[in-house]
Amino acid sequence: MTQVMEAEEIDRALRRVAHEILERNKGAAQVILVGIHTRGVPLAERLGRAIDEYENVKVPVGTLDIGLYRDDLDRRPTTELGATAMPEDVTDRIVVLVDDVLYTGRTIRAALDALTDLGRPRAVQLAVLVDRGHRQLPIRPDFVGKNLPTSSGQRVTVQLQETDGKEGIWIEEKA
Amino acid sequence: MKHFLTTDNVSRDDLESLLDLSDEFVEVLGRPIPKVPALRGKTIAMLFFEASTRTRLSFERAAKALSADTMSFSPSTSSLSKGESLKDTALTIKAMGADALVVRHKSTGAQWRIADWTGLPVVNAGDGAHQHPTQALLDALTVRQHFGTLDGLQIAIVGDIRHSRVARSDISTFSTLGAEVSLVAPSTLLPVDLDGWPVKVAGSIDDVLDVDVIYLLRIQAERGGASVFPSLPEYVSRFGMTRQRFDRLQENAIVMHPGPMNRGVEIAPEVADHPRARILEQVANGVAVRMAVLFRLLGGEVHDA
Numbered sequence: 001m002t003q004v005m006e007a008e009e010i011d012r013a014l015r016r017v018a019h020e021i022l023e024r025n026k027g028a029a030q031v032i033l034v035g036i037h038t039r040g041v042p043l044a045e046r047l048g049r050a051i052d053e054y055e056n057v058k059v060p061v062g063t064l065d066i067g068l069y070r071d072d073l074d075r076r077p078t079t080e081l082g083a084t085a086m087p088e089d090v091t092d093r094i095v096v097l098v099d100d101v102l103y104t105g106r107t108i109r110a111a112l113d114a115l116t117d118l119g120r121p122r123a124v125q126l127a128v129l130v131d132r133g134h135r136q137l138p139i140r141p142d143f144v145g146k147n148l149p150t151s152s153g154q155r156v157t158v159q160l161q162e163t164d165g166k167e168g169i170w171i172e173e174k175a
Numbered sequence: 176m177k178h179f180l181t182t183d184n185v186s187r188d189d190l191e192s193l194l195d196l197s198d199e200f201v202e203v204l205g206r207p208i209p210k211v212p213a214l215r216g217k218t219i220a221m222l223f224f225e226a227s228t229r230t231r232l233s234f235e236r237a238a239k240a241l242s243a244d245t246m247s248f249s250p251s252t253s254s255l256s257k258g259e260s261l262k263d264t265a266l267t268i269k270a271m272g273a274d275a276l277v278v279r280h281k282s283t284g285a286q287w288r289i290a291d292w293t294g295l296p297v298v299n300a301g302d303g304a305h306q307h308p309t310q311a312l313l314d315a316l317t318v319r320q321h322f323g324t325l326d327g328l329q330i331a332i333v334g335d336i337r338h339s340r341v342a343r344s345d346i347s348t349f350s351t352l353g354a355e356v357s358l359v360a361p362s363t364l365l366p367v368d369l370d371g372w373p374v375k376v377a378g379s380i381d382d383v384l385d386v387d388v389i390y391l392l393r394i395q396a397e398r399g400g401a402s403v404f405p406s407l408p409e410y411v412s413r414f415g416m417t418r419q420r421f422d423r424l425q426e427n428a429i430v431m432h433p434g435p436m437n438r439g440v441e442i443a444p445e446v447a448d449h450p451r452a453r454i455l456e457q458v459a460n461g462v463a464v465r466m467a468v469l470f471r472l473l474g475g476e477v478h479d480a
Contacts, residue, residue, distance in 0.1 A: 068211035081199040117208045
């Protein structure tokens with residue numbers, strides 16, 4: 001298992017992403033950050049705190065569980081759901097979806113469906129900590145913490161203090 | 176979870192986990208578009224061999240909110256009236272492509288037989304006077320929403336316990352979740368043998384007015400419930416939730432009823448309409464817990480390729 005990012009690097013990458021979100025949207029007035037369960041949630045909260053620090057704006061942070069929208073329910077035992085909660089109506093807002101790893105794009109496809117059922121955002125953008133490639137759907141991220149070229153035979157593991165009690169990103173060959 | 180047939184022997188963790196899942200479906204049902212695609216392409220057959228309106232509609236609403244298709248069946252218009260056996264009916268519906276069966280039947284245990292014959296996931300929507308497990312879940316969810324937990328609560332179930340599958344499922348669910356359950360009924364409407372039941376028994380509703388939850392049951396005339404006490408006024412005087420008794424309940428106590436209600440018998444009309452009567456919340460929660468059960472049975476069980 002090779003470590004590819006340490007806590008400090010994750011922090012720097014997230015701060016840059018927070019700046020990019022502000023730059024792209026000319027501030028944060030219209031933005032709602034929405035973390036995808038599980039690790040997207042603490043990442044969205046961290047981005048929210050960073051934006052508050054730079055611009056003194058409290059950005060609403062929501063959470064989304066895509067368990068009910070998967071296209072592979074027959075294949076994965078995922079009948080536990082996290083909370084879906086939007087602090088404000090997403091209609092006419094700019095929703096920035098936040099997740100830890102972007103891989104096939106299927107999670108984001110499901111998240112877009114879930115979001116559509118909650119309202120009609122003016123725009124949806126995607127922020128990910130790691131883009132590891134190998135998309136199976138026409139989906140691309142707007143903000144990327146780190147581009148990480150991988151083979152599909154490798155596993156990328158993200159751990160965060162809030163969810164795992166330690167912090168870092170690792171890459172390993174699948175057994 | 177392969178079937179949902181009874182609340183007996185379901186662990187506290189499993190019950191809590193089903194209630195947590197139900198909370199997520201309460202959120203889904205509160206959305207502008209209260210529908211998710213989780214069970215798209217699945218077909219759920221509703222086999223109600225005994226009359227039901229609310230439970231059947233509630234299951235149908237739950238299935239549809241999960242994007243499943245439903246097939247419905249009522250005994251009066253079916254081949255049962257032409258002499259078809261239960262087994263043949265069940266196998267016929269399986270052959271049409273049902274992925275799960277929701278079954279109500281007047282005979283205790285019919286659902287277990289159907290599960291054996293068909294091999295399909297089966298939800299018990301009431302078997303005789305035996306079990307009604309989704310009712311117990313929705314009742315537990317309603318209590319948990321109000322008090323945050325069932326642990327340490329006092330719950331009194333009042334009325335026709337003997338003929339009540341709701342009471343049987345509720346007693347095991349409430350006590351598994353940590354509540355203390357008392358039963359209040361004329362001795363003729365108590366089960367013959369209460370040995371081994373985790374309950375206390377009281378002789379009049381006036382003995383239990385200090386509880387957190389009063390759960391009222393209907394006198395089930397269709398199961399012989401009305402013939403075992405002298406008169407309705409006498410029943411009301413000892414077991415009815417009158418306005419006067421309601422006023423003596425604790426300030427935070429709630430009144431529940433599984434419906435259909437007989438206003439003026441087990442519950443006074445003013446009590447039924449009071450905000451601390453959670454009867455319509457129970458109905459609303461019924462859809463959410465049935466979504467949770469159907470999702471557990473059909474969503475993401477591993478048939479891994």
